Amino acid sequence: MAAIGIDYGTSNSEAIYFDGQEHHLITLDPSQPAANKIRSSVFIYFDGDLPRPPDSAIEAKITQLKGAISQQIEKAKEGYYEAIMPKEQQIYSDKIDVLRAELHNTPVLQRRAIEILLEDMTVQDLPLHRLVESGQFSFGEEGFARYLKTPDKGRLIYSPKNFLGANLIAGQKEAFVGMIAKQLEFFRLSAEQQLQQNVDTAVIGRPVKFHGSSGEKGNKQAIEIMTLAAQKAGFTKVEFLEEPIAAAYKIERNLKKHTNVLVIDIGGGTTDICCIKLSPQKLANIDRQQDVLSVTGARLGGMECDKNLIVKSIAPTMGQGLLTHSGLPVPPAFFSDMCAVDDIPRLNHFFSEEYGLEIAQTKSIVKEPKLLERLLVVQEQKLSARLVNSSRLAKELLSSKTDITLPLHYIEPDYDVKIDNDDLKRSMQSWLQKVKRLVTECLENSAEPPEMLFITGGMSLSPIVKRELQEIMLPNLPLIEGDAFNSVCEGLAIQAAKLATKNS
Incomplete structure (x- = not known):
């Protein structure tokens, strides 16, 4: 029996097996260059008729x-x-x-x-639990491509992880258990096929605080959903490890002596930070909570940057800021609601006929109705997830370019938006200030100061983030070079191998 680490992320997920010496990345999405990563979104659809009504x-x-x-x-x-x-x-x-x-x-x-x-x-009329019970599942880029081709045939859950700590209404908790179980089962079966052995144990990464507004109650609910989903997926033993601590276990294997390390993990949905005592003499230890000097986290991930970039740089080309004939502004909520891909009730409200009528009525009383027509197309054709994905791509491209032209031709022919690095910096400023406050909180709560810095997670690759944290905020901390994408999952796999050894 084998044990794997699973980094179930907001944007991407991966699974890794550690044999005690080497890490083995599990191929999850062969259509991608980095096939061990898979888009976390799920497309649930119907090829034929919809299921029998309630x-x-x-x-x-x-x-x-x-x-x-x-x-x-x-x-x-x-x-x-x-x-x-x-x-x-x-x-x-x-x-x-x-x-x-x-x-x-x-x-x-x-x-x-x-x-x-x-x-x-229509598919949108089905409660989520009915959709999960009756629909077919498509994962990764295949699922996203299917969604782009036939959005009316199913429903895209852009980031299931973002809902785990939220206030879920009747049936939704069971729906997310079933949905995530399908994903985790896919990961498990992929690992078994590639490792040529049964996989029964998983160490799954968790943020310090799950996305949601329910505090500790939401965290408990998220862990309960993930536990039930993992069991339903065929795992007989499941443990959870906070993601920044997992990343610390990975870099610990390269340290020569005892070192206090500040780990900053900035992912798609959350930012998690820990200050931890690491030592090569403790590599075999399973319980390391006594070595954690401080840990904190918040719902401050890359997806918030994607949505902020839309509101700051794309929404003005869709009617944001226009005035009606009476001098009143177009409701700003139109554009924040359009981006709410991690809030099912809010997004369903945005896609409703009533909301479309409200946009259409507003369009009839503004001076430049053509701009609001673009917003109406997004609303009527349910293109929010596609727009947020376009914004994410723009953010990633601007990590290596000074400016880009973002094509939004699926909204309107020849509709292009020019975005430059200054636009991106402006859209990220409020988010960065929150991240820096979180770092300060972690440092203030630590009994001992850190000696080295490690930054991981997808957003750690952003030059803007690197400069703010490394050069401006923490210039005196030597930086540990490491893998921004795989360090968390590799640490989870190390912990999984320890568990497997302990139970054998």
């Missing part, structure tokens, strides 16, 4: 149909009593008999009710 909806529709038939019976009765000729009375009498037979033919009424409901039903 029983409550069918019963309500049957009641409605019976009401309509009863009205026809009463009208036929009136015709019968008003008729003078026996032949005319017989026609009404026959009609009443037929309608009464229809009224009491429950199987036919049920089939008719289902047909009517299915005619009007």
